[in-house]
Amino acid sequence: MAEVEETLKRIQTHKGVIGTIVVNAEGIPIRTTLDNSTTVQYAGLLHQLTMKARSTVRDIDPQNDLTFLRIRSKKHEIMVAPDKEYMLIVIQNPSE
């Protein structure tokens, strides 16, 4: 438990990390470093995108599964680690 906390803290303090969100399976944020509205927006949108991505991966090969999703945009990079019970989202600005 302490390790998890430590790691989370460390992630948040890395260079360029804007926010960290942990969302449960229903889309309710458990941990977040951003404000509520942004969190909810990210969680909702990324949930749908993750589902679509997973569906795509598995349609091609049903034995495969999605492990990580990274979206690189002009301003940020959004990294999503999906799981059955939760979703870990980190937004980073890598060029800072």
Next chain:
Amino acid sequence: MNIYNISIPRYSRRHNTIKMSIPTAKLKKPTLKVTPSSRAMNISTSGILRLNRSATYARSINASVSRKSFCLAADSKILEKSSVQTPKHTIQVLDENGKDVTPRPVYQPDPAAVQSKHSKIFASDTSGGTMSDFYSTTYQTTTNASFAGAFTRSLFGSGSVSIGSQSIMESMSEEIEDPSSKRDNSISLSDVQVKREEVKELIQEEMLDDMVDLYLVESDTLCLLDMPAISVSVDSMEAESVKERNSRYTELCKNRTGNDKYMGRSMQTFNGASKTKEVQSEAITMADAATIANNWDMYDSFCSAGQGEVDLSTDTDKASIAEMIHQNHGPTRTMERTMSVISSSTIVSSSSSRMEMEPFVVPSESKPDPELILQSEEFQQHLFVMERIILENIYQPKLAAYRQLPTLEDPDSMPKAVPMVVSRREESSLDEEGPPTPALERLWSFSCELTTGRNVSSMAWNKRNPDLLAVGYGQFAFKDQKPGLVCCWSLKNPSWPERIFTCQSGVTALDFSASSASMLAVGMHDGTIATYNVQSREKTPVIDSSDCVHKHTSPVWQVRWINHERALSGEDKGEALISVSADGRISKWFLRKGLDCIDLMKLKRTRNDRFKRQVGEKERKSEALISRQAPGLCFDFHPTDSNIYLAGTEEGHIHKCSCSYNEQFLETYQAHKGPLYRITWSPFCSDVFLSCSSDWTIQLWRQDLFTPVLGFMSTQRAVYDVMWSPKWATVFGAVNEGRMEIWDLGASILDPTIVNPASPGVKLTSLLFATETDCVLVGDSDGQVSVYQLKNFTAGEGTQVGTLEDIIGSTLASQL
């Protein structure tokens, strides 16, 4: 109208009272009235005729049959009366020949008693024509009454008597006979019970001895079932008559149309009056259900079908599937599942996805504890991966440079200036103009808050994974001792070590094993040697030498895993851990019921030979020595011959030893005036080795010469570490207190090619070359391990072995 002669069925003869018919003359009047509708009757009666054809005597019974029962009753009354009046006289049985074969009754019933019974019976109402009445009325009467009863029964029973009921009729008639006869018997018996018994007794007493003649006669054939055929065979006798009849019928039918005899009549049926009725029901609510059956959805269903088949209940009825279809309140995934149930054709998959649905629905309904999520193993793993990815984003250019990949600039970011370390070249070199000066570029440094303030004492690369670095932290000086630390760093995460091991005392030496790549041997300041398994997450060493009897009592300055190719006598072939410590012993450690060691060599103190040479002088009184051993500080095994090794002592001597001899040195090289900190054989030239010591010098030796070939000195600082470059034979790096130097002997033998000063206040303590890239790692006393890249640096093509040998040769030549 037909008159039938009907005879009594045979068995009626058995009865005591015989029902006799009325004299035929009288009886002829009432005739058997057969209604035209009862055609079957004809047949049936004829059947009866047939039955009784075989009777030996015929009786003619005229039964009057009519629809109205009272008529019958009246007739029967008439019959009764007549029968009552002349019970005896009228009964006459005539056989074929006219002989009177009237059977004589066995006993004469009392007419008075009988009569009363009769009257009683007749008093009962027979107009209703119930069967029971008929039964009672016909108890003594002629069979015609009973037959009448039979007929009436049939009449009452059905309008038309089917052919098949003839048997019924017969049986009925027989039935009727029976009860009636029984009743006869019973009644008569009751009247004459006493007499009969007497008669019986009489018989028994008298006739016991008499011979009784018994005649066995074959009775008539009883026909129990006779179903007359609808069709007759062409060959049969009746065929002609049947054909005639059929043809007559067809003619009749033909004649019907257009015949005056037949008149068409129309009929009208009344249609019932219609009535409109309105019904109103609630509107049927429709709900849309839609889903997508994906490839993976079906795959999942089939997969879990294999697992869920054990739990399957055999009666997966349609109702359950219908249930699933209408389950609208579940999350969309269940909808998809239910629709996929429909889409799939087999019941197995449908029932299995029903099974599969349940485990899926449950977690979504029961809210999982957020704490559980945070503590789960997968979350930790995901965090780990996420951190690495974030860092990869941050360090990507540096890591690319490390790997000697071209660094691509991020098009979205602004380019920033990379700090360059300026190098100075003291000697005028050939390449003043032209190629840029070689320099060091600092890429990053391995450090975290755990390591700040600690002194980096040793570093080692993992033999199998060249991206894994083990760094030992421990103070050199005796007075600053604090618990040591070993960190395993991965290139993928420069900000936090992968493994952290805390040791009870400062770590002074480290080495990774080559055979089992996850074993890390650690030597400590208190003389303990421990091995750790870096693969596991345990914080404790695999084995510790603290229980060993022969353990080192002084700091272990170097440990090395050496692979003995040649098995010495009594020793195991393979890898062994060799350590040198300040107590003057070089020990070999092995695992035998715990960690144990044997001494390869005891480093004895050697007196300075030069003093001895001074002839004439009295030998100085040797100083009181604390121990006879000289503290060993470093050693190195020959790269090709694992038997030979060099050991450096605190005295400044280098001893060449062999594993076979543990008493004597093979050679001793004396040149240094201070403790030797490092000895390394050249990886390319097997005769050449380097040594560095605290006397500010680095010496280059050749194995066969007792004086160093070359000596290097750049500053007046103790040189802590020296290492040959794994890539070029002429290049080595050295670290002294204040700076880090890269020497290229091909370029200059007097000055280092690249010099990198340390940050102020920080001492550089250790040096390590990266094996596959042009990078150098430098550890300092602040706990930082900085990674530098050699830029614009090349010593030339190939390994430059020849160059080194040339240099050595030319130097030697110049010395002579």
